Amino acid sequence: MSAAESERILVVGGGIAGLWTALELARKGRELTVLERDPPPPEASADEAFKSWERKGVGHLRHSHAFLARLHILIRDHYPDLMRELLDAGCREIGFSDNLPIALKDRYKAVPGDKDMTILTSRRTTLEYILRRYAGRQQNIRFETGTLVRDVLTEKTADGTLRVTGVKAERNGETKDWLADIVIDAAGKNSQIIDWLNERGAGITEEAERAGILYFTRHYRLRDGVDEPARTKVPGAGDLGFIKYGLFPADNGCFSITLAVPEIEMELRRAIVRPETFDAICAQLPGIAQWTSGETSDPVSRVFGMGELISRWRHMTKDGSPRVLNFFPIGDSVIRTNPLYGRGCSFAGVAAEGLAEILDRTNDMRERARLYHACLAKELRQHYDDMVKQDLAAAKRARNALDPDYKPGVKARLIKSFAEDAILPAIRGDVELLRAFMRSFHMVDPPNTWLRDPRNVSKVLTTWARGKKRNADLYPPKLGPGRREMLTSLGLSPTADSERLKSA
Numbered sequence: 218m219s220a221a222e223s224e225r226i227l228v229v230g231g232g233i234a235g236l237w238t239a240l241e242l243a244r245k246g247r248e249l250t251v252l253e254r255d256p257p258p259p260e261a262s263a264d265e266a267f268k269s270w271e272r273k274g275v276g277h278l279r280h281s282h283a284f285l286a287r288l289h290i291l292i293r294d295h296y297p298d299l300m301r302e303l304l305d306a307g308c309r310e311i312g313f314s315d316n317l318p319i320a321l322k323d324r325y326k327a328v329p330g331d332k333d334m335t336i337l338t339s340r341r342t343t344l345e346y347i348l349r350r351y352a353g354r355q356q357n358i359r360f361e362t363g364t365l366v367r368d369v370l371t372e373k374t375a376d377g378t379l380r381v382t383g384v385k386a387e388r389n390g391e392t393k394d395w396l397a398d399i400v401i402d403a404a405g406k407n408s409q410i411i412d413w414l415n416e417r418g419a420g421i422t423e424e425a426e427r428a429g430i431l432y433f434t435r436h437y438r439l440r441d442g443v444d445e446p447a448r449t450k451v452p453g454a455g456d457l458g459f460i461k462y463g464l465f466p467a468d469n470g471c472f473s474i475t476l477a478v479p480e481i482e483m484e485l486r487r488a489i490v491r492p493e494t495f496d497a498i499c500a501q502l503p504g505i506a507q508w509t510s511g512e513t514s515d516p517v518s519r520v521f522g523m524g525e526l527i528s529r530w531r532h533m534t535k536d537g538s539p540r541v542l543n544f545f546p547i548g549d550s551v552i553r554t555n556p557l558y559g560r561g562c563s564f565a566g567v568a569a570e571g572l573a574e575i576l577d578r579t580n581d582m583r584e585r586a587r588l589y590h591a592c593l594a595k596e597l598r599q600h601y602d603d604m605v606k607q608d609l610a611a612a613k614r615a616r617n618a619l620d621p622d623y624k625p626g627v628k629a630r631l632i633k634s635f636a637e638d639a640i641l642p643a644i645r646g647d648v649e650l651l652r653a654f655m656r657s658f659h660m661v662d663p664p665n666t667w668l669r670d671p672r673n674v675s676k677v678l679t680t681w682a683r684g685k686k687r688n689a690d691l692y693p694p695k696l697g698p699g700r701r702e703m704l705t706s707l708g709l710s711p712t713a714d715s716e717r718l719k720s721a
């Protein structure tokens with residue numbers, strides 16, 4: 218056994234990032250221990266995992282989840298047997314051609330790269346249950362459940378840099394030191410390890426922006442003998458400004474609906490947690506109404522809500538020098554993203570793949586830290602920046618929508634028109650453009666790569682120049698009612714939030 222292979226590795230947290238990291242390291246022949254505060258999943262079935270898996274450590278476990286193509290590729294190429302287990306358990310692959318606007322379906326001809334744009338979707342409990350079961354069968358991964366990490370163990374190197382040497386964890390009321398050569402922090406968005414390191418002078422800084430939305434999810438099951446409604450011209454996901462909505466087909470006859478509401482919409486966000494309000498909204502969204510109608514499905518959960526959503530990037534190096542050695546935060550503990558983009562799990566997968574490769578490349582602890590954080594920056598930073606930019610613009614639009622005196626300037630009108638009258642109709646009318654656009658969405662290409670190709674720019678500008686009338690067929694159908702109409706129908710005041718903002 219080489220020195221590197223005999224390194225003692227601790228992974229704190231056995232959620233999505235912890236599981237990917239464990240699998241990627243185990244694939245390279247390393248042994249490791251995962252310390253997880255929550256109990257393992259029930260053995261029985263995906264339905265049982267949804268119903269009874271207790272996960273105090275993951276507040277968003279029962280929110281809609283889908284894995285983008287970037288993560289689908291990783292599973293497909295590294296773990297074909299895991300992919301089979303996921304599909305056998307009812308997880309679904311939704312390919313590029315499945316989501317084509319109906320007008321493009323006849324003209325569509327598959328090209329090899331289209332297979333690289335497949336989403337994997339199901340209830341998150343199913344995805345995680347199968348992943349966990351698969352990881353649990355690997356000889357070199359040991360799970361210590363019911364083990365809550367309470368502190369981190371450190372020492373200082375000769376030059377004063379902090380080096381992590383293990384963690385202190387509690388189990389059944391007893392506290393134990395777990396010593397390690399490498400500690401991986403996969404304890405999620407509420408991980409405290411970086412706070413503990415900062416209390417010891419690590420000086421880790423972060424940048425954060427509010428995602429600007431709240432997330433609301435409800436689960437449904439198709440009635441016996443009823444098939445999923447056929448796709449129509451109205452998509453199952455859309456943005457009305459005051460609500461963004463998404464339909465997530467899931468495993469075993471289940472699906473979920475997520476409604477995201479701007480933080481500023483106080484009336485709506487207070488009311489939407491009531492199941493009858495949630496369902497009344499769904500009934501008015503043509504892309505969803507048929508799914509949630511009582512003839513098609515029954516609701517099988519309450520409305521889960523989630524706020525305090527932020528995007529956050531933690532800086533683990535300063536001027537290229539690591540703040541802490543032998544310590545690798547991964548997943549939400551180091552980079553948090555707005556759930557709306559469905560990128561968090563893919564970010565974790567990309568980071569896990571990078572970390573496993575870097576630990577093999579060098580034994581030098583400073584070089585490892587430097588390479589790991591350079592890898593995160595190279596692979597993920599552009600996607601993060603693009604997301605934050607879009608979120609800030611969406612929050613601004615939501616604020617403006619509540620201001621009756623708001624008059625957009627020339628620049629704002631031009632940007633809106635470019636998005637709505639150039640990009641949108643162009644990609645809805647051209648398979649090649651849509652394909653190029655979706656590659657960035659799936660993180661297969663860096664953001665906006667497609668707009669750097671002069672041929673694509675020319676197509677978009679030509680569409681814009683043709684004007685609304687001649688592009689009429691390329692616009693999406695009406696996605697739902699306007700804000701005033703929706704709020705009034707729900708018995709809510711459409712002006713209360715504007716008045717509150719005015720008097721603030």
Ligand SMILES: Cc1cc2nc3c(=O)[nH]c(=O)nc-3n(C[C@H](O)[C@H](O)[C@H](O)COP(=O)(O)OP(=O)(O)OC[C@H]3O[C@@H](n4cnc5c(N)ncnc54)[C@H](O)[C@@H]3O)c2cc1C
Pocket residue numbers: 229230231232233234235252253254255273274275277280281282283284285364365366367403404405406407408432523547548549550556557558559560561562563565
């Ligand atoms: C509402 C919502 C919807 C989302 N939808 C999507 C989506 O569709 N697609 C997508 O890719 N991403 C999505 N995300 C993001 C994704 O869920 C996260 O990025 C992902 O869960 C991060 O994985 P993680 O392992 O870092 O954290 P988690 O999955 O939260 O796992 C952390 C683990 O650490 C354990 N733990 C915590 N503290 C300790 C401790 N002290 N000791 C021991 N164990 C501990 C927890 O029990 C848990 O098992 C969504 C996020 C939210 C909030």
